[in-house]
Amino acid sequence: MTGITIAFLGAALAVALPCTGSAIGVGTVGRAGAGAISVDPGKFSRALILQILPGTQGLYGLVVWFLALMKLGVFDGTIVAKLADFSMQMGVRFFASCLPVAIGGLIFGMIQGRLCASDLSLLAKRSDELSKGIILAIMVEFYAILCLLATFLMLNNF
Amino acid sequence: MDMMNLGTAIGIIGASLAVGLACSGSAKGVGACGEVGATVLAEDPGKFSQVLILQIIPGTQGLYGLVAWFFALMQLGFFSGNMISLTVPGGLLFAASCLPIAIGGLLSAIAQGRCAAAGLAMCSKRPEEMSKGIIMAIMVEFYAILCLLATFLMLNGLPYEALTM
Numbered sequence: 001m002t003g004i005t006i007a008f009l010g011a012a013l014a015v016a017l018p019c020t021g022s023a024i025g026v027g028t029v030g031r032a033g034a035g036a037i038s039v040d041p042g043k044f045s046r047a048l049i050l051q052i053l054p055g056t057q058g059l060y061g062l063v064v065w066f067l068a069l070m071k072l073g074v075f076d077g078t079i080v081a082k083l084a085d086f087s088m089q090m091g092v093r094f095f096a097s098c099l100p101v102a103i104g105g106l107i108f109g110m111i112q113g114r115l116c117a118s119d120l121s122l123l124a125k126r127s128d129e130l131s132k133g134i135i136l137a138i139m140v141e142f143y144a145i146l147c148l149l150a151t152f153l154m155l156n157n158f
Numbered sequence: 159m160d161m162m163n164l165g166t167a168i169g170i171i172g173a174s175l176a177v178g179l180a181c182s183g184s185a186k187g188v189g190a191c192g193e194v195g196a197t198v199l200a201e202d203p204g205k206f207s208q209v210l211i212l213q214i215i216p217g218t219q220g221l222y223g224l225v226a227w228f229f230a231l232m233q234l235g236f237f238s239g240n241m242i243s244l245t246v247p248g249g250l251l252f253a254a255s256c257l258p259i260a261i262g263g264l265l266s267a268i269a270q271g272r273c274a275a276a277g278l279a280m281c282s283k284r285p286e287e288m289s290k291g292i293i294m295a296i297m298v299e300f301y302a303i304l305c306l307l308a309t310f311l312m313l314n315g316l317p318y319e320a321l322t323m
Contacts, residue, residue, distance in 0.1 A: 005250040008312075009257070015308040016258040020265040023301040027269030030294035034276035037290050038283045044290045051297055058301045065308055074315035083247075083320055 003091030004072065004083055010098035011068035014151070018061025018105025025054025025113025032117035036124055043123060046130050050119050053137045054112040057105040060148045064101045064155070068094070071158045090158070097154035104147030112140045165249030165321075166234060166241060172253025172260075173230035176309065180223025180263030187216025187271020194275040198282040208281050208288050212274045215295045219267035222306040226259045226313075233313055248321030255312035262305030270298040 033047035071094075073079040119133030195209035230252070235241045244252060277291025 002247050002250070005247045005254065008251050009254040012254045012257040012308070012312065016261040016305060019258070019262045019301040019305050023262070023266030023298050024269045026301070027266075027273040027298045030273035030297060031276040033294050034273070034280040034291055037287055038280040041284060041287050041290065044287075048293070048297075051294060055297065055300070058304055062304055062308070069312070069315065074312065077317070079315075080317045080320045083317070 003088045003094075004079070004086040006088070006091035007068075007072060007086065007094035010095035010102075011065050011072065013102045014068060014098040014105075015061045015065035017102040018064075018109060019058040021106035021109025022055050022058030022061075023109075025057070025109040025111075025116070026051055028110075028113035029054060029116045029120065032120040036120045039124065040127075043127060046123055046127070047120060049130070050116040050123075050133065050137070053116050053134065053141070054109050056141065057109040057112070057144050060101055060144060061105045064098060064148065064151050067152065067155055068098060071155055094155070094158060097151055097158075099151075100147040100154075101151040104144055108140055108144040108147075112137055112144075115140060163241075163243050165244030165246045165252075165323075168246065168249030169230070169234055169244050169252035172249075172256035173227050173234075175253075175260040176230065176256040176263075177220075177223040177227035179260040180226070180267070181220040183264035183267030184217045184220030184223075187219070187267040187269075187274070188213055190268075190271040190275045191216060191278060194278045198278055201282060205281060205285060208285060209278060212278050212281065212288070212291060212295065215274045215292065215299070216267050216271040218299060219263040219270070219302045222302055223259055223263050226256060226306060226309045229310060230256055230313055233316075233318070242318065243323045244321055245323055248316075248318075251316055251321065252313070255316065256309055258305040258312075259302075259309040263302055266298055266302045266305070270295055270302075273298055 029051040036043050122133050191213040274295040
């Protein structure tokens with residue numbers, strides 16, 4: 001019965017840590033954005049687009065959390081049957097499967113936030129080069145998606 | 159509390175962390191805004207209402223923590239007088255369910271406090287752009303709401319009949 005508690009902890013971390021990373025990243029861009037707006041209020045919409053970019057990691061975490069809870073049968077009530085036959089080893093495996101998106105989401109959210117904040121200083125000088133700044137930020141996104149893919153494929157086995 | 163109720167005790171630790179950490183984060187965020195707000199007010203006392211609105215924004219995480227704590231204790235039967243006795247794994251499941259709002263509330267409130275403080279500094283230069291500062295700070299709020307949602311759905315979905323002794 002302890003196996004499922006470890007699996008559950010993994011699911012909780014899979015949503016908590018990416019949301020934390022996204023919150024920190026979005027907050028970092030917001031800080032830089034406030035500075036950019038106080039210089040030129042017309043840059044608000046561009047700053048907002050850059051602010052949304054580090055926010056995707058939290059959504060990935062939510063997707064993984066939802067998938068994990070579906071696999072554990074929390075939503076359809078089959079968790080009662082799993083309480084007994086979910087071994088310790090399976091619980092640790094489940095926890096480990098949730099780790100890529102938990103760790104990756106936390107760290108990539110923070111890194112992407114810093115990257116988008118420096119994109120804002122690019123915008124301050126050349127306001128028409130937003131698309132290049134977005135492309136630089138999306139390079140980081142790729143690795144977050146790889147983490148999501150790894151977690152998804154590992155969870156699919158349960 | 160004897161050993162029979164160890165699971166319930168672990169569950170209550172989770173509920174306490176949900177309210178304790180989320181409120182700590184909010185206090186830190188609101189405090190960071192207050193520090194910047196005081197310097198803004200020193201220049202122009204007329205901006206008090208704007209400072210107050212931006213200062214309140216990082217304060218919501220503490221309320222989310224309180225909601226999660228209240229819901230958790232209701233699920234344990236704390237308020238109705240007959241507490242359920244969770245098994246130890248049940249208590250751990252319960253505590254793990256409380257973790258998202260505890261971790262997410264703590265850290266997102268700190269990040270939001272910094273963001274709102276930067277919005278306040280912007281307000282001292284361009285008071286008419288306050289709404290933009292509010293929108294940028296509210297973007298962080300979304301992740302605290304996701305954490306609250308996750309905690310709520312997990313606490314709601316636990317099979318309590320199978321986890322009690």
